[in-house]
Amino acid sequence: MKKKVLVGMSGGVDSTVSALLLKRDGYEVEGLYMKLHSKPNYHEIHLERAKKAAKFVGMKLHVLDLQDTFNEKVFQPFIDTYAKGETPNPCALCNRGLKFGEMVKFADRVGARYVATGHYIKTDGEYFYQADDDTKDQSYFLFYVKKEILPRLIFPLGERKKSDIKEFAASIKGLESFASQGESSEICFVETTYTDLLKDYVQVDNVGEVLDRDGNVVGEHKGYMHYTIGKRKGFTVLGAHEPHYVLSIDATKNQITVGKKEELACNSLTINNLNMFNDKQEFDTSVKLRYRTKAVACHVKIEQDRASITLKESVFGVAIGQAAVFYDDDKLIGGGWICGV
């Protein structure tokens, strides 16, 4: 009997090529398009593309409306996190709850042992590993996926280069249009800027005070949600001759504290809500504190569901709400959510 795999179909080139490769490898393939967010006119276009891809591959396409679940598990926390003056990571929550949560449940319903996506990441069923194409590696966003489902995951693109995938699609009659589609935006439900989106839900433009580290009022800002830690523009600092950076945000007082670059340096932090792929309690490793930054060497001590991290070199601009993800070389060994710096 053929092994059955459910492929997450977004209508993009990566999932389309993934489904095709799995079919060519002899899997029984079915696709699933999930309606996640409620961005206007989005699903009409992307679902059409996913249908076209499924037809080309010759597979059934299921459609699942998960807008309520997405709203509860991803979108509302995104708003709430900014409202608290913190920096959210909606993709990591979506991957745990939706793409590798609801999708795995749906795979059970259709009798598919395996679940595949076009993410650039690798797995051996026990750990995740960074993708070979390090310009596309998405492992940082998958650190929160539950360990027990790893044996069921397949990532056909983990060892490939994005440029090769596009070239491959362009070379196949019927798939050329997938190769030339624009890349999806960084956060799929944000149309322009995150503040534009927040404005529909919370009061964003609320002028407030800029403080120095001693608590003196030194300027004015546009509303605390416009800022994330490390930002250096969009507020005034009277008499400043060098750039100032946001060091901290106080949502309750609508104040931001700013300082010089060196004052942004972080040497230790605390994380909670851990998701670890091994059982070690105290170890040396490296940690990534933001997407597209290099991992830095650190010492980690875990106590229950919290860990303290001591960095072996300073990192600038560490934000509460972001993910801290541990790597042993290219192996992802776990992570958690930054709750104290």
Ligand SMILES: Nc1ncnc2c1ncn2[C@@H]1O[C@H](COP(=O)(O)OP(=O)(O)OP(=O)(O)O)[C@@H](O)[C@H]1O
């Ligand atoms: N709405 C969706 N329904 C089902 N699967 C999805 C959906 N959105 C994304 N996925 C899956 O997650 C993978 C990664 O999504 P992401 O948006 O990060 O990547 P992408 O590079 O834009 O991928 P693609 O080119 O396939 O759109 C996709 O390749 C697809 O397998």
